[in-house]
Amino acid sequence: MSTTRGVGYMGRYLEVKYTNQSGGGGSKGFTAEIQLKNAGLGEIPSEGWKLMLHHIHPIAKEILQMHDFLLVAKDQLKMRAIQGNLYSVEPTEKFKPLLPGTHITFIVFGHLPFSNKYKTVYPNWYVWFGDLEPVILESTTSAGLPFVEGFDGPDANWGPADRFNRNKFRDLKRFGQPVIPTPVEYRVQTDIKSEVFLSVDGYFRVTFPNDFENEGRLLEDKLSLISNKKENSGKRKFHISLKRGKAMFNSSTNTTNLILEDAYSVQISRNGCIIMAENPSGMCYGTQTLLSLLANDEDHLPTVHITDAPRYKVRSFMLDISRNFFNIHEIKLIIDMMATYKLNTLHLHLTDDQGWRLEFPGLPELTQVGSQRCHTTQEDIHLFPYHGTHPLCKYTSKKFLSVENYVDLLKYAKDRHVRIQPEFDFPGHSHAAVVAMAYRTKRLSEQGEQNEFEIKDRLDTSVHYQVGGYKDTTINPCMNTTYNFLDFIVSTIVLIHKPIQPLEYLHLGGDEVPESAFESSPACLDFLSRSMQMIKPAELQQYFIIRARMILHKHDLKLAVWEDGMMTSMKEPLDLKGPQKDIMVNIWKRNLDGLRSFSNKNYQVVDSSSTHLYLDHSQDPSQLDRGFNWATNFTDAQKIFEYKPMCLDTASEVPIKADRIIGIQASLWTELVWTNSQLEKQLFPRLFAFAQKAWYKASWEDKCGSPSSNERMAEDYELFINSVSYKELARLDRLGIQYYIPPPGVRLTDGKIEVNSAIPGLPILYSQERGQALWQKLNSPINHPASGGVLYFITRGSWGVGVVSLLHSQ
Template structure:
C-alpha cells in the first residue's frame, strides 16, 4: 500500500549510509521529481557526500507560478528553455505566458496567419501590412527583441520542455483591452475583403473582426491544437484587465443592439467575459482572468456568470487604495485565487530605491529579495508598509477602525505568482537581473510557510523574520547564486554598502561570498577592498561588488568624505 504523503507534489527521502541507498517516495510523478531536485541540492551542498537523513516535504501552495510577458519585448525560445530549467530547480510549476498585448502578438495561429505576419513585428514602414509601430525602444527595424514570435514547432518544444519538468504552461491572449496589435491585423484583413468584394474577385474568405465570437473561437481552437499532442490545454487566460472607461461608447454594434444600448463599460465587459467563458467552457477549458476583468460596482461579478472554474489574479493591492480587499472577496465569492501582489511580486519594479536601478515604480518604490522573502500571503494586510513614494501607510489608513477583511474560504487561495512585465527588459541579462534573486525568494514563500508568519506581535515577528532572512541570505550567497552563475544565469549583483565610522572605512555586501572592490582613481582601476583607517584629508572613493563565479560586477557607488583633525569624519554619499 502506498503511504499517504500529502498530495501530488509531496515526497519523502530516506538516505541510509549503512545500506548505501537513497529512496525517494511520492504519490505522483511531480513529488518524485521534486524529491530528486532536493537530492541534487544535497549532493551539491556536500561535495558529493550526503548525510544520513529522512526528509518529508510538501508545498504550502499547489500553484507556484511566474508570468512572463513576451509581448512587450520578445523572449526567444532558448531564453525560455533556460528559464524553465531554473523554475524546475526551485520547484515552480506554473508558467503563465502573456502572448499578446497592444505592442505585439507572439504565437502562431495557423488559421489566422496575419497575426504573426504583421503583429509580431515592430518597425517603421509606409506599408500597413508589414508591421505594427515601434515602441519601448524597439527601433525602426524588425531585427530587435521588439519583433519575434513562437512558431508551432517552437511553442511545442517549449511545452515539451516544461512538461518534462512538471510545469504547466498557461497561455494568455489579452482581451478585450490590450488588443491593439490584433485589432490592427483584423482591420487590415477586413479592408482586404472589402477591396476584393468591390472588385468582384473570386471566392472571398469568411469575414470576422475582433469583436466577433469567431475570432475568440479560432484563437482558442488554435491554442488547444498547439497543446494537444504535448500538454493538453487546461486553462485559457483571457486577460480582461484595464479596459478603458467608455471603450464601447462609439460602437455601432452596441448602439444597434437593443440589449446593449445605454449600458456602461462595466456592464458591457461583463457580457463580453461571460460570452468568452461560455466559449471556453464548451471547449472543456477553465478560465483565467486578471481581477479587473471580473470586478464591478465594488464587488466581484457573480461566479454564476461562468460555466467553468475561474482562476482570478488580483494584482492591484497598492497601499493607499482600498483594492487589497479584493483577494478575500474573490475567494469568498467562489473564485480560485492566485496572488500576484503588485507590492511584492511585480518584478518590473526596481530592486532598490535608486534612480539608477532598472524598473518602474507605479505600484511600490522598490521590491528586493528581502521584501519578497518577508511576504505573508495568508494575511495580505499584515504586509502594509509604504506607498510608492515611500510614505508610511497604516492599517488605519486602509481599514479605518474596523478589522481589515480576511477571507473565510481560505481554501480558494491556491497560489502565488511573480509577474515579469517586460517594458524594461530588452536583453537576456536585463531579464535575468530583474528575475533573480527575487524569484528564489518567491519560490521559498510559495513552498514554505515560515514560523514567523504565525506571530501576531509585530516586533517579535520582525525579529524572527530578520534572523530567518540572514540564514536565507547566507544560502543564497554561498550556494544558490553561484549555482545560477554556473548555469550561465545572471542575477542582479547589488552595489555594496560603504561608510566611514570614526576614521575607519568599511564596506559590505548584501550576500556573503561576494567581493567588494574599491577604486581611488574614479573607476580606472579596481582592487579588492580591505577595511582601513584613514588619515586626515579629503577622499573620494568608488565601490562595486563582484560575483563569485563569473566575476560580474555591480554598478559603482561613490563615497566622498572629509576626515578632520580631531578624527571626526563628514561623509558625503
C-alpha cells in the same frame, strides 16, 4: 550633400546626449534635456529628415493628446506623438543646417504618479528621409544606454547607510540551509553513530519503475554530469532508488494545508538513497532535492530523512514575451530553473499591444503583421518599432513562437512538471491583434470577401488611450465577429495543447481597459439600443467576459483573468449568476483589498501582488537600478522572502479567506528588459526567494508583529541568503546564467568606513575616482581619507559589478 548620403551621415555623426534633470528622492514627473550634436565634418540638413525615439514615460501627454505637435528648441524642432510613447522629431522652417561641432538642445517633460527612475529611454534612435531605408544613430545602439546621463545623483530618501542598515545579517562564510526551498521536514539520521556525511565518490546507479521513467531518466542525465567529473575506476556505485509510495510525515506535522499530491520523501543512508512519491510530480521534486544536496558537496551526501510537500497548488512565474520577445532557448532555460526550484506553472503572456507572439496557421496575419516591429509610416503591414526595436524589418522577422516551437515547449515543460498557462489579453491590450485583423480585412475586401474575424468597429473614429500611450487597443465586445475570432483562438489553442498538456484554464487577460473605450462605437450603440438585458456602456467589458466564459465552457475550459477583468464599474468583484469557484483571478492591482474581496466572493485566487511580486520593479531604490517603481520603491529578495499578506491584513474587519488562495505568482513584464542578460538579472536572485515563498510556509508568517517572530524571520533570512551566496549562485555560474549584483551598503562612523552586501561574501571594492579608476578590495573597515571628497564603492560578482554606491564626506 545628397539625401542618401545625408541619412548615412546623420546615422554616423549625429550624437545624442539625454540628460535627466529630475531630482531623486521621490520627486514626481520628469524633465530631461536632449542634445543633438553634429560630431562630423559635414552639415546636418535643414529639412527632410525625421528622428524617431521611444520614451518609456509619456512626453507632454496632455499637450500631445490634444494637439498634433509640440514645438521645441525655440520652435526649430517639432515633436509628434506617433503611437505608444513612440515620438518623432523633425526640423521646422526655422531650423538651420547644423554645422560641424555645433549642437541643438530641447527639453522634454511629463507628469508621473511616481518618482522618475532608471534610464527613461530606449536604444536605437533612428533617422529616415522619405522612402529611404532608415538608419540607426550609432551613438544610441548600446543596450547599456551610454548616451543617457543624470541618473547617478544622491537620493535624499535612500543612500549607502540605508543599504548598510538593511543588510543586518551575518556573513556565515558557508551556505545556511541545505535545500532551497526549505523542506517541511528535514531530519538528520542520528542513529548512524557519529557519521553525518557519506562519501559519494563513485558512479551513481538509478533504478525506477516504468511510471517514473521520465523522472528517472532526467535524474540520470543530471547525475552523469557529476559522475563524468570523477575518476570512477574501481569505485563502488551509489544506489538511488525511485519508488512509488506515500510520503509519511511526522505525526506532529500539520499537513492539513499541504498539497499532498506533490508530496515526496528522500531517505539517505549507508545503503543508498530512496526517493518515495505517489505521483510523478512528487518524484520530480524529490529528485530536485537530492540534486540540491549534491550541489552542497558533490563528494558527500548527508544522512537525512526529508519529507516534503508544497503549501500552494499554483506556484507560478509569468513571463511577458509580447513587449519584448524571448526565444525558445531562453524560455527552456527558465523552465529548467523553475523545475529546479519546484515552481510548476509558466504563465506565458503571449499577446499585448506590442506584439502577438504565437502562430495561428488559420490566421497568419496575427504573426505576419502582429509580431513584426520595424519602421513604417502607417502601421498597416507591421507594427511600429516599439521599445527600441531595430527599424529594419530584416532584423525583426520571426519574433514569435511557431506551432512547432510551442509544441516543443509543451513537451519540454511537461517532462519537468511545469504547466504552461497561455494568456491572450482581451479585450484591452490588443493593439497588435487589431492591426493584424485590419490588414486581413483590407486584404479580403480587395478580393471581394469579408473578414469573419473582424474585431474592430471600423465606423468608430473616437480615440482612447491605454497605459503606455497606445490607441486602438481594444477588441469590440458588441460585434458577433469578435466572438468568432475568440472562438477560433480558443479552439486552436485547445487542439495544440490536447495531445501533450491539456488545458484546464485559459487566461484571457481582461486588465486595464479604458473606461470609455466603447461609448462612441456605432456597433455598441446599436447593440445597446437592441439589448434586452439593459446593459450600460460601462458594463460592456463584463458582457465580454461573460460571453468569453461561455465560449470557454463550450471547450471544457475554465476562465482565468487579471482581477480588473472581473470587476464591476463600481470596482467590486463581479457577482456572476451561478458558481464562481471555477474562475481563477490574479490579484495584482489592489493587492490586499483584491485578495480580501475576491477570496470572500469564492473566486480561485492567485496572489500576484505588484508591491511584492512584480520582478519588473527595481531591486534597489537607486535611480540607476533597472526597473519600475510605480507600485513600490523597490522589491529585492528580502522583501519577497518576508512577504506575509495575512499579517498585512490584520486591521480588516473582513479578513482574507485563506482557503481560496490557491497559489502565488511572480511576474516579469518586459518593457525594460530586451536582452537575455537583463532578463536573467531581473530574475535572480529574486526567483530563489519567490520559490521559497511559493513552496514553504514559515512558522513566523502567522505570528504577526511579535518580537520573537521577527527575530525568527531574520534568522531564517540569514540562513537563506547565505545559501544563495555560497551555493545557489555557483549553480547559476555553472549554467552560464547571469544574476543581479547589488550595490554595497556603506556606513561612516567616527571616521571609520564599514561596508556590507545584500549578498554576503561578494567582494566589495572602492576608489576615489570613477570610470576607469583603480579599484581596491576592501576587506575590513578603513579610515575615511583626510582629503574628504567622494568615495565610490562597488560589489563585484561573476557577471560584472553592480550599481555604484557614493559616500560623500561629512
